[in-house]
Amino acid sequence: MRDGCFTESLPDEKFLDALGDEVFFLFSNLIYRISGIRLGIQKKGLLISRLTRRLKALGIGGFYDYYQTVRDDAVEQTEMINCISTNTTKFFRENHHFVYLGDVIIPELLRMKSADKVIRIWSAGCSTGEEPYSIAMTLQAAFAKTGIKPEGWDIKILATDISTRVLGTAQSGVYECGQLPDSVQAEDIRKYFLKGDKWNEGKVKVKDAVKGMIRFSRFNLKSRIYPFKKKFDVIFCRNVMIYFDEDMKRHVLSGFHYHLSDNGYVFLGHSETMFKMDQFIPVHITVYKKRAEGHW
Numbered sequence: 001m002r003d004g005c006f007t008e009s010l011p012d013e014k015f016l017d018a019l020g021d022e023v024f025f026l027f028s029n030l031i032y033r034i035s036g037i038r039l040g041i042q043k044k045g046l047l048i049s050r051l052t053r054r055l056k057a058l059g060i061g062g063f064y065d066y067y068q069t070v071r072d073d074a075v076e077q078t079e080m081i082n083c084i085s086t087n088t089t090k091f092f093r094e095n096h097h098f099v100y101l102g103d104v105i106i107p108e109l110l111r112m113k114s115a116d117k118v119i120r121i122w123s124a125g126c127s128t129g130e131e132p133y134s135i136a137m138t139l140q141a142a143f144a145k146t147g148i149k150p151e152g153w154d155i156k157i158l159a160t161d162i163s164t165r166v167l168g169t170a171q172s173g174v175y176e177c178g179q180l181p182d183s184v185q186a187e188d189i190r191k192y193f194l195k196g197d198k199w200n201e202g203k204v205k206v207k208d209a210v211k212g213m214i215r216f217s218r219f220n221l222k223s224r225i226y227p228f229k230k231k232f233d234v235i236f237c238r239n240v241m242i243y244f245d246e247d248m249k250r251h252v253l254s255g256f257h258y259h260l261s262d263n264g265y266v267f268l269g270h271s272e273t274m275f276k277m278d279q280f281i282p283v284h285i286t287v288y289k290k291r292a293e294g295h296w
């Protein structure tokens with residue numbers, strides 16, 4: 001499990017002194033404008049610790065100087081978001097979601113989509129990839145269980161995140177063995193992962209058959225337009241909206257509603273709630289189904 005790009009050790013005193021509340025709010029507003037991530041004043045220590053190393057790497061001595069650099073520089077804004085985003089995740093996190101996906105939703109989709117054989121799933125805020133890989137493994141297991149051959153089916157998982165840094169890890173599909181939860185059986189590890197040896201000792205790599213189901217791409221949920229042509233049958237957006245305010249949540253959920261197929265599903269994180277309940281019906285713990293009728 002990883003959290004942010006840098007350790008949360010206490011920053012140098014001079015950096016602490018250098019971030020007054022006024023400058024903190026300049027950053028917090030800029031970060032909100034870029035990403036929809038809302039940092040309250042209680043997150044000042046966190047912001048300092050996550051930005052300090054970036055300032056050091058750039059040889060910038062103070063936060064206000066860094067603010068002036070990042071304010072109008074789109075490339076540096078991406079670096080800043082890489083630093084400040086919280087990327088905690090793990091394989092089969094909230095395992096009951098994957099049980100529900102495999103036992104209920106996928107069999108339903110296999111029945112309902114038997115004519116066009118197209119399934120689209122979106123992992124929005126996929127972090128380092130454990131979530132979309134868990135979805136892909138669940139899909140493969142569900143096909144095997146029903147005895148339906150995946151050949152002839154067009155199944156794609158889109159996995160997106162605002163952070164280019166986590167997408168790099170996701171794309172590589174390489175993880176420490178210790179990152180696999182105990183719930184993943186040895187048999188499944190053999191089925192879905194290659195084991196590293198020599199300099200890759202202690203690591204596993206997701207097999208190409210699993211990786212090939214996923215397309216990783218940078219996408220900012222704050223974007224005004226969600227540019228997807230095909231509707232999604234399932235959207236996972238777990239532990240992402242906790243960092244957003246009400247306006248941003250409304251924006252994201254309205255985007256999901258529009259881009260979900262009729263009766264499509266949305267998965268949220270354990271501490272997240274769905275408002276606009278008239279548009280979605282709760283069907284499981286933090287799993288919601290779009291009402292077929294009605295408009296946002």
Ligand SMILES: C[S@@+](CC[C@H](N)C(=O)[O-])C[C@H]1O[C@@H](n2cnc3c(N)ncnc32)[C@H](O)[C@@H]1O
Pocket residue numbers: 035036037085086087088089090093124125126127128131160161162163166219220221222237238239240243269
């Ligand atoms: C805590 S992780 C959750 C990962 C995974 N969904 C899970 O539940 O294990 C939150 C992720 O949301 C991403 N994120 C935050 N704001 C975002 C935005 N505006 N657009 C896209 N992704 C965003 C972060 O970069 C981070 O990787």
